[in-house]
Amino acid sequence: MTGLTLPDRWWRPDDDAALRAELNREIGRGHPLRRRIDRVEARFEASDDLVVRLDDGGYALVHPTWSGHRERAPFPLCRLLGDAGAASAAIAGWEA
Numbered sequence: 001m002t003g004l005t006l007p008d009r010w011w012r013p014d015d016d017a018a019l020r021a022e023l024n025r026e027i028g029r030g031h032p033l034r035r036r037i038d039r040v041e042a043r044f045e046a047s048d049d050l051v052v053r054l055d056d057g058g059y060a061l062v063h064p065t066w067s068g069h070r071e072r073a074p075f076p077l078c079r080l081l082g083d084a085g086a087a088s089a090a091i092a093g094w095e096a
Contacts, residue, residue: 005084
């Protein structure tokens, strides 16, 4: 996870491709992450939340619905986090 610092309760998933596929199924037109996810960087152990790296180098926190089908905005819920430094700080504060 280049440049991104995450607390211990987050880990890098082995199933990045499967997680991206699920997000791509869920994210519909008008969603801020539509066609922007490069990879899944981390998954939180206590929930289904994911940190994704975006096509512009920024990061976002996403809570997938795991429905397996296209959702209507604003689902899946997400929060744009900014660059690696801002994302690291936001995640540390979110978990606290």
